[in-house]
Structures are given as C-alpha cells and as structure tokens.
Amino acid sequence: MDNSAAFHFQALTPDLILDAIESIGVFPETGLLALNSYENRVYQFRCDRGQRYVVKFYRPQRWSDAQIQEEHDYALALAAEDIPIAVPVVIDAKTLFEFKGYRFALFPSIGGRAFEVDNEEQLESVGRFIGRIHQYASKQAFTHREPLTPQILGDDAYHYLRSSGIVDQSMQNAFFTVVEQVLVKAKQIWQQHSFDTIRLHGDLHPGNILWTPDGPGFVDLDDARQGPAVQDIWMMLTGDRAQQLLQLDILIDAYQEFCDFDTRQLALIEPLRAFRMIHYNAWLAKRWQDPAFPMNFPWFADIKYWEQQTLAFKEQLAALDDAPLSLNQFNC
Numbered sequence: 470m471d472n473s474a475a476f477h478f479q480a481l482t483p484d485l486i487l488d489a490i491e492s493i494g495v496f497p498e499t500g501l502l503a504l505n506s507y508e509n510r511v512y513q514f515r516c517d518r519g520q521r522y523v524v525k526f527y528r529p530q531r532w533s534d535a536q537i538q539e540e541h542d543y544a545l546a547l548a549a550e551d552i553p554i555a556v557p558v559v560i561d562a563k564t565l566f567e568f569k570g571y572r573f574a575l576f577p578s579i580g581g582r583a584f585e586v587d588n589e590e591q592l593e594s595v596g597r598f599i600g601r602i603h604q605y606a607s608k609q610a611f612t613h614r615e616p617l618t619p620q621i622l623g624d625d626a627y628h629y630l631r632s633s634g635i636v637d638q639s640m641q642n643a644f645f646t647v648v649e650q651v652l653v654k655a656k657q658i659w660q661q662h663s664f665d666t667i668r669l670h671g672d673l674h675p676g677n678i679l680w681t682p683d684g685p686g687f688v689d690l691d692d693a694r695q696g697p698a699v700q701d702i703w704m705m706l707t708g709d710r711a712q713q714l715l716q717l718d719i720l721i722d723a724y725q726e727f728c729d730f731d732t733r734q735l736a737l738i739e740p741l742r743a744f745r746m747i748h749y750n751a752w753l754a755k756r757w758q759d760p761a762f763p764m765n766f767p768w769f770a771d772i773k774y775w776e777q778q779t780l781a782f783k784e785q786l787a788a789l790d791d792a793p794l795s796l797n798q799f800n801c
Contacts, residue, residue, distance in 0.1 A: 617696030
C-alpha cells in the first residue's frame, strides 16, 4: 500500500513555506501563488532579487530521497544537453532540501503559454525534442525510479481501488467486472510484445509542455520512470483515428531525426491508456483523505461518475480489440 495514502498537507502553512524557502537563503518578496498540483504542493513567487521561482513540496512517503534525487539529476543532465526542461536550483551542491519534515526543491519559473496539440508546427517541434530526450535517455537506465509495469499501474491499482470501498456499492459489480476484463486484455497485449525500455518523462501530456518564444519547455518529471518510448508519445494524440494518425505521423517523423522509434510499440498505446485509467481512479481513491481531493474532485463520490466510468471502460475494452495505429512507412 502507498504509505502516503492517508497524508494531507494541512500542516504546510504559508508561514512554514516561507520559513522553508528562507532556510536555503532565498527571500520571497511577493506572496505565494498556488499552482495546479494535487499530488505535491507547488507555489510561485518572486524573490527580493527579482527572480521568479517555483517551490515544490513533495508528498511525504511517496518517493524516497534517492528517487527524487535521481529525478533531479536526470533533469540537470538533460538541460546540459540543451533540452529546454525545468531543472532544480542547485544551492551549496544540493537540489533537495528538508525543513521540519518536508522535502522541497526550488525551480526557476518558466513562462509560456499552452502547447497547442493541433498546431502542426508546434507538434513537429515537440516530436523533435522528445527524440532528443530519448536519444540521451537510452544511454543508461534509472536505478531508483519506479518502472512502468502492468503490475504497478494495473494490478496494484485495481486491487487498491477494489479494497478502498470508494466505488458506490450499487455499481461495484458492473464496474469491477468490466475493469477486470480490460485489465486481462491489456496485459495479454502487453505480454505479446518485447521491447526495450528507456528513461521516460512518464507523464508527458500537453499540460506538461509550455510554449515559450524559443519553442517548447518541458516541466514536471515527478513521474519519471523506466518504460517503453511510446509512453512519452501517446498522450499527445487526440481526436478520431484519422486525426491521431496525422499527429502520430508528424511526431514520429520529427522524433526519428534524432532517435529510432520501434513502431511495434504502437500496439501498447491502448494497454497504456487502460492502465492509466485504472491508475487514475486508484490515485484519487488513495488521496481521498486529503481534504484537497474532495474539494477539487467532488464528482468522484457521485454514483453518476461510476456509471460514466463503467461506460468508459466498456469503450476501452472495445478499443483494445481494435487494430492498433499503424504507420506503414515507419514499420521496421
């Protein structure tokens, strides 16, 4: 079980946050602007020297110090390769700090607007940078970061959700029956394929890419892990099948300027989507005792949500039976 499941951030007061920041020699000049983060607590501010920063307080007991440090070291290594990625500030040769039981890190604030997935020029640029990231990422493996596996994202998430009691009793049979079917099918497809794994961003959806005057800026390596390269690509795909094929064509074409892509991994897209759906519901269930979650996800406790999720998993079961996306011009 996730040891951080019952934790909440109520003791992380504004005064404690400011004291923590000042403990590393940085002195906020403005108030704290809370940014959109639920797993951790993230705030933007400007210091007395005019520099804008983001401070990130990690949820206790979720990652070990070694796992967080490996994330930081990976970000710094990518930045050294001229990859535009948010990196932790190094102070006295350290990037991970502790104050009254809370671990935290400081990042320069990256300004930018939302990345537009339907903008082909932006999508091409993002594909090119993902290729560059993966070119470097494939040189060695993570040692401490949690891997992307059906066991962790699928089985473990399913069992937690089942034992949590969060699913409305009247929906439990219908919901868990279809989730079990989805999980079995997704694991079957996964096991039919062998593939190399690399260091991943892990959660590379459009919201973790900012568009700056110089192009894309990548943020939030909190879910960095070892897994198949397609994990950092499939969440860019939106719309119907024809739109997804066009987007995939653009991404892979740009990606392969720097890194070969094994298109056999395209068969993993729907299993990965299925695992993400299960994992997301389990994540909300694990965090439900944190007051921030009922406040921001009130629909999670509504029977209508579980009716909708049952339908969504039925649709995903059908998607798992469909032929995977295929780009013949890139097939190995």
